[in-house]
Amino acid sequence: MAMNERYEPQEIEQKWQTRWEEAGVFRAGKRPGAPKKYILEMLPYPSGKMHMGHVRNYLIGDVYARFFLMRGYDVLHPMGWDAFGLPAENAAIKDGVHPAVRTQENIDSFKKEIRSLGYSYDWTREVNTSKPEYYRWNQWFFIQMLERGLVYRRFSKVNWCTGCLTVIANEQVKEGVCERCESPVVDKEQPEWAFRITKYSQELLDGLDELKEWPERITSMQRNWIGRSEGVEADFSIQGSDARIRVFTTRADTLYGCTYVVLAPDHKLVAQVTTPAQRAEVDAFVKKMASISKTDRTAEGVTKEGVFTGAHAINPLTGQPVPIWLANFVLSDYGTGAVMSVPAHDERDFEFARKYGLPVKVVVQPASGDKLPPGDALEAAHTEDGVLVDSGEYTGMSSAEARKKIGERLRSEGRGEPKVTYRQKDWGFSRQRYWGTPIPIVYCDKCDPERRGQPVPLEQLPVVLPQIDTQAVLTGKGEPPLAKVPSWVETTCPKCSGPARREAETMDTFVDSCWYFARYLSPQFDKAPFDAKEAQRWLPVDVYVGGPEHAVMHLLYFRFWTRVMKLLGLSPVDEPVTRLVTQGIVNGPDGRKMSKRWGNVVAPSSIVAKYGADTARTYVMFAGPPERDFDWSDDQVEGAFRFLKRVWTLAVQHQGVAGATHDGAFEGKALEIRRAAHKCLKRVGEAIERLSFNTAIAGAMEYVNALYALGTPETPAEKAAMAEAVRMLTVVLTPFAPHLSDEIAEAYGAKDFVVTQGWPEFDPALVVDDVIPYAVQVNGKLRAEIRVPADAAEADVRAVAEGDERVKAAMAGKTLRKFVFVPKRLVNFVVG
Numbered sequence: 041m042a043m044n045e046r047y048e049p050q051e052i053e054q055k056w057q058t059r060w061e062e063a064g065v066f067r068a069g070k071r072p073g074a075p076k077k078y079i080l081e082m083l084p085y086p087s088g089k090m091h092m093g094h095v096r097n098y099l100i101g102d103v104y105a106r107f108f109l110m111r112g113y114d115v116l117h118p119m120g121w122d123a124f125g126l127p128a129e130n131a132a133i134k135d136g137v138h139p140a141v142r143t144q145e146n147i148d149s150f151k152k153e154i155r156s157l158g159y160s161y162d163w164t165r166e167v168n169t170s171k172p173e174y175y176r177w178n179q180w181f182f183i184q185m186l187e188r189g190l191v192y193r194r195f196s197k198v199n200w201c202t203g204c205l206t207v208i209a210n211e212q213v214k215e216g217v218c219e220r221c222e223s224p225v226v227d228k229e230q231p232e233w234a235f236r237i238t239k240y241s242q243e244l245l246d247g248l249d250e251l252k253e254w255p256e257r258i259t260s261m262q263r264n265w266i267g268r269s270e271g272v273e274a275d276f277s278i279q280g281s282d283a284r285i286r287v288f289t290t291r292a293d294t295l296y297g298c299t300y301v302v303l304a305p306d307h308k309l310v311a312q313v314t315t316p317a318q319r320a321e322v323d324a325f326v327k328k329m330a331s332i333s334k335t336d337r338t339a340e341g342v343t344k345e346g347v348f349t350g351a352h353a354i355n356p357l358t359g360q361p362v363p364i365w366l367a368n369f370v371l372s373d374y375g376t377g378a379v380m381s382v383p384a385h386d387e388r389d390f391e392f393a394r395k396y397g398l399p400v401k402v403v404v405q406p407a408s409g410d411k412l413p414p415g416d417a418l419e420a421a422h423t424e425d426g427v428l429v430d431s432g433e434y435t436g437m438s439s440a441e442a443r444k445k446i447g448e449r450l451r452s453e454g455r456g457e458p459k460v461t462y463r464q465k466d467w468g469f470s471r472q473r474y475w476g477t478p479i480p481i482v483y484c485d486k487c488d489p490e491r492r493g494q495p496v497p498l499e500q501l502p503v504v505l506p507q508i509d510t511q512a513v514l515t516g517k518g519e520p521p522l523a524k525v526p527s528w529v530e531t532t533c534p535k536c537s538g539p540a541r542r543e544a545e546t547m548d549t550f551v552d553s554c555w556y557f558a559r560y561l562s563p564q565f566d567k568a569p570f571d572a573k574e575a576q577r578w579l580p581v582d583v584y585v586g587g588p589e590h591a592v593m594h595l596l597y598f599r600f601w602t603r604v605m606k607l608l609g610l611s612p613v614d615e616p617v618t619r620l621v622t623q624g625i626v627n628g629p630d631g632r633k634m635s636k637r638w639g640n641v642v643a644p645s646s647i648v649a650k651y652g653a654d655t656a657r658t659y660v661m662f663a664g665p666p667e668r669d670f671d672w673s674d675d676q677v678e679g680a681f682r683f684l685k686r687v688w689t690l691a692v693q694h695q696g697v698a699g700a701t702h703d704g705a706f707e708g709k710a711l712e713i714r715r716a717a718h719k720c721l722k723r724v725g726e727a728i729e730r731l732s733f734n735t736a737i738a739g740a741m742e743y744v745n746a747l748y749a750l751g752t753p754e755t756p757a758e759k760a761a762m763a764e765a766v767r768m769l770t771v772v773l774t775p776f777a778p779h780l781s782d783e784i785a786e787a788y789g790a791k792d793f794v795v796t797q798g799w800p801e802f803d804p805a806l807v808v809d810d811v812i813p814y815a816v817q818v819n820g821k822l823r824a825e826i827r828v829p830a831d832a833a834e835a836d837v838r839a840v841a842e843g844d845e846r847v848k849a850a851m852a853g854k855t856l857r858k859f860v861f862v863p864k865r866l867v868n869f870v871v872g
Contacts, residue, residue, distance in 0.1 A: 043695055043787045047688035049652025053779040057158055065793055066105075066160040068578075071114035078116045078578050079105040080557055082586030082594070083167075085122045086146035090153040091641040092672065093626040093634045096660045100623055100731070101585045102159045103661060103775040107728045109160070110774065110799040116578055117160055118560040120167035121147050124175075125549040126204050129475040130221070132510045139475040139510075143170055153644055157653045158778055160795075165560045169552035174559065175477040176502030177569035178551050181601075182480055183495045184608055190236045193492060197306075197373060198468060199333075200228035206472040207232060212593070216336045226333050233470040233479060233545070237600045241266050241462040243614075244599055253619035255667070261591040267463025272447040274380065274456035276301055276353035278313055279361055285309065285353055287380045288461055292450075293442040294382040296431040297403035299393065300363045301353045302346065302379050304372040305329035313364055315350030322347055322366065329368055337368045344369055344392045356455040357432065357446070367392065375461060383421065384412075390421035403431050404439060467597065469548040474514055474521035476546030478503045484533035484540040493543060497534050503542070520544040553594055554601035557581055557616060572610050581617045585666075588622040595620070621731060624669040626660075631671060642672055654777035655681040661733040661776055684780055686744055687769065691784045694762050697753055698788040702760035709750055710757035716746040717761075717768040718806035724772040725799065733776070740772050763788065770794050815866040816841045818850040834861045841867050 044051075060066065081101040084094060098119075105117035121143075128139040128146075135142070147168065154161070167174055185191040198207045203223025212218065213225050237244075245266050248259045271290035278285060285301060303310060305326045314322045325347040329337065336342070346367035353364050369388060370379055383393035383400045393400055400415030404426045412422055425439035434442045450456030470479060480496035480503045488494055496503055506528040508514070513521045523529055523544035533540040561574035586594075598616055605611035625633050628640025635641065647656040659680035663670040706714055720743035727736035747769075753762040767788055770781040774794045785794045809830050814837055816824040824846045828837050838859060841847055847869070854871035861867050 041787050043688075043692050043784070045692060047685045047780075049654055049684075049779065050649075052783045053156075053158065053648075053653050056779045056782050057155065060158075060160075060793065061163075063793070065796060066109070066115075066117060067162050067164060068114060068116035068118075071112075074112055074114040076116065076578060077105070077108040077113040077583070078581045079108070079583045080118065080560075080581050080585070082584070082590065083120045083122045083553065083556055084150060085125060085127065086143060086150045087127060089641065090150055090644050091626075091634050092644060092647075092656075092660060095157065095644050095656060096626055096666075097585055097587070097623050098154065098157075098159055099657055099660055100621060100666050100733070101583065103728065103733055104583055104731070105160050106775040106778065106795055107725075107799070109795055110771070110797075112798060115160075116165075116560070117162060118165040118167075119154065119159070119161040119163070120165075120556060120560065121150075121169065122549065122553055122556070123147065123168050123170035124476045124552055126206070126221075126473060126475070129473055129514065130204070132475075133514050136510055138507070140170065156648050157644060157656060165563050167556060167559050167563050169549075169556065170475075172502045172504050173566075175505075175552070177555075177559070178477040178547060179480040179496070179501050179503060180498065180569065181551075181555070181604070182547070183498060185235065185604060186495055188607070190239065190604065192234060192236060193231060194234050194466075194468075195229065195231045196234075196468070197227050197229050197334075198232055199225050199335075201225050204473070207468060207470065213335050215339065216333055224333075225335065227330070232468045235467040235469055235600070237467045237597075238462060238464055240600050240603055241268070241464050243603060244596065247599065247615055250615060251620070254617075255588070255620060255622050258588060258591045258595065258620060258622065262596055265464060265592040265596065269461050269463070271459060271461070272443075272450055272456055273376070273459045274356050274450055276356060276362075276380070278309075278364070279352040279354060281312070283309060283312060285364070285378050286376045286456075287378045288375045288459060289380055291382065291385065291439075291443070292446040293425075293428060293431075293434070293437075293439040294385045294403055295355065295357045295380070295446060296428075296434070297382040297384050297401045298355055298362060298380045299383060299399040299401055300365055300381045302365045302367045302370050302381055302392075303349075304370040304377040305366050305368070306372045307366075307370075307377045308372075310349070310366065313349050313351040318348060318350035322349055325366055332368070334371050338371065342368070344388065344395060346392060346396060348396075356450060356453075363398070365396075373465070374463075384415050384418060385421055385423055387421045387423060390418075401430070403429060405429050407438070467548075467600075469551060470545040471548055472520040472545055474505075474508065474546065476549060477551060478505055478522070479543040479545055479547060481543035482531055482533060482540045483543070484536065484538060486538055487533055487535045494534060500534075505546075520546075522546070550594060550597050554598045555605065557598070558605065558611065569605075569610065575611045579611055580613045580615055583619045583621060584617040585621045585623060621666055623666045624664070627669060627671045629672050629674070634672070647677060651677060651681045652684075652779070654684055654780045658684060658737060658776050662737040664734055666731055666733065683741060683744070684777060686748075687773065687777075687780065688784070690744060690747060691766055691769075691787065694753070694766055695787055697759035697763045698766075700756065700759035700763045702757045704757065706757050706761055709753070710755065710761040713747070713750055713753070713758065713761035713765050714803075715806050716743055716750070717765040718802040719743075720772055721768055721800065722802040722807050725802075728775060736772070737776060740769070740776075743769065743772070768800070771797075771799065812864055814841070814864075816844060816847055817866060817868040818847060819870060820868060821850075823847050823850045830864075834863075837861065837867060841869075
């Protein structure tokens with residue numbers, strides 16, 4: 041097949057995409073005896089239009105998937121849609137279009153864009169989380185977890201988004217506003233369903249030690265979020281009362297320095313301990329705090345505020361009374377809702393004590409032997425461990441020793457105990473919106489007067505989301521949308537067959553993305569969420585690509601869910617992913633993150649239409665390492681296109697040698713051509729292995745330059761070497777520019793797709809240099825480059841350098857003062 045003179049990507053790309061699809065090139069499971077690679081990108085929310093940030097995310101996985109397919113692996117590389125959620129529902133309210141309609145329109149648009157870029161997806165495994173055949177299994181998991189105590193109903197203070205009119209997770213509150221709609225978030229008390237993720241806190245923490253191929257910043261964020269603390273719980277009795285205040289502290293060694301106790305404004309004991317004289321002031325403070333979200337109350341830099349209750353607690357070690365205060369920085373749902381305050385040894389307590397004139401008592405001196413001044417002269421809290429002073433029988437002990445002994449004493453006296461706590465809270469997942477998985481619970485006043493809820497029988501799943509009148513049901517405030525659909529919410533009790541009502545709340549969409557990676561294994565399986573035999577074959581995911589912003593939401597939730605799947609006998613693994621790749625942001629032409637919000641989106645369709653998919657792919661992968669941000673550049677897109685045109689032109693120029701062969705030795709130019717090819721093969725392969733895609737493309741660019749520099753092949757050996765070199769070029773470019781590569785390979789006689797021909801082994805003898813370059817400097821300024829045998833001695837290198845005409849000219853009339861020799865790199869003549 042003769043190649044056109046001009047590179048016209050639009051003429052070839054659709055052709056190859058159609059051929060790949062018809063041949064099923066990327067269908068997983070076609071090599072059952074081969075080792076497996078499961079490559080996955082975080083499934084997209086189909087918002088309608090892709091931008092280049094999406095392109096980058098999916099390309100990272102695509103390059104890797106193609107590379108390992110070429111290496112002989114059985115590769116699973118699927119794609120699906122995270123299709124439930126608030127954006128589609130909010131758009132439905134705004135535009136009067138049903139969320140299901142809008143979502144499908146968006147999926148169709150998104151999929152068209154994805155296909156135009158030639159991604160290597162196995163589309164036979166496509167999933168859509170808004171389809172009953174998918175969310176049926178969300179409901180199945182719910183019931184299984186309910187039976188095992190991992191799901192429960194609770195009444196708690198939640199984050200209520202005033203714009204989305206629903207509960208949102210702690211992780212979705214950013215500086216007091218909803219991360220989705222930027223509306224204020226307020227505290228609200230109401231019942232909700234929760235997953236008992238805290239049962240797995242220690243397992244999730246320990247598991248991080250095994251994630252050797254996850255970015256350290258992600259594992260650190262998860263460690264901090266789980267927040268394991270070892271300490272003691274201590275009981276402070278209340279003066280004049282039988283009640284006790286339980287506090288948790290990691291610094292039991294400072295108990296002798298506790299000079300006041302602080303309760304959360306909504307602590308259950310506030311009304312009981314407040315004295316009549318302080319009632320009005322306390323009530324005013326409590327009312328004020330109730331109007332401020334806990335996020336705002338505890339934000340960094342917020343002024344510490346408090347009020348004295350008039351009551352006193354008794355220090356369990358000293359027996360001395362200390363005042364009980366309320367403060368804005370203590371939360372009722374964090375720890376015990378009470379803290380012991382040791383201002384000499386805690387910065388927050390010190391700031392509060394100085395503001396309100398509370399005592400400061402030093403009880404730990406630095407281990408270095410330096411002495412702190414008395415508490416009233418202390419300028420800042422000393423927060424490090426040290427040696428105890430003024431601490432009764434523990435004086436002179438180290439902090440570590442004292443903590444242990446004080447914990448044992450509190451336990452033996454019945455006034456506390458050693459305790460391990462976690463900052464992580466259970467995951468409240470019920471939402472007061474329509475477009476999500478219905479929670480499979482019914483309420484019957486006769487069988488369930490306490491309204492704990494009964495699960496829907498498994499044989500009745502799925503509980504299908506009803507079709508609704510968008511404007512009538514979704515608009516307006518008040519009860520959840522599904523509660524406004526009598527024909528759906530009114531049902532029969534599974535026990536007594538009497539009248540009952542369905543749960544009207546839906547599941548957080550993070551439930552959908554907790555286990556989707558396993559549904560890809562057998563998306564048509566109808567006996568369980570997925571086929572456990574397929575899980576044995578494919579799990580864990582080998583490479584997972586996505587944004588670091590999901591560190592303490594999705595990436596933590598689906599680690600939890602994987603353990604649940606193992607508990608249920610579905611999965612053989614504890615951790616879902618071996619290697620996590622977090623990609624950087626693509627900034628728009630204005631330097632801000634590419635986003636529809638800023639109007640700076642570059643649509644991939646515009647690039648494909650003008651330059652072709654291979655240019656878009658090559659530019660994005662060459663712009664920088666996957667984990668780094670980069671700024672969009674039209675000039676660099678043009679540069680990527682010029683590079684591919686040079687590749688095309690090179691292949692056209694040498695097409696006449698496509699069938700050339702040579703059985704003899706390769707010497708001279710022929711050998712140099714083969715050296716360049718095998719060095720490039722080695723360099724690109726190693727770069728892709730370590731996800732250094734920009735380095736891989738740079739290696740291909742240097743290779744193309746070298747082939748141009750070597751000129752037209754003339755001898756049979758040179759022609760055969762050049763034919764091999766061009767075919768090798770299609771190999772190293774296939775992960776990045778697969779359409780171009782297949783078109784050239786076909787013109788050079790290939791009978792199959794490059795991606796199925798395999799990644800050839802480089803010849804070790806051809807990647808070892810017999811000659812190496814030396815930079816030659818005169819007074820530190822580059823004057824020439826010479827090539828000498830790799831094992832040349834210093835004297836030989838100097839002789840060749842001195843014989844170069846450019847070096848002679850630079851040294852003419854000058855006296856040599858010094859000769860500098862750096863082996864295998866450079867020589868420098870210092871003259872004067």
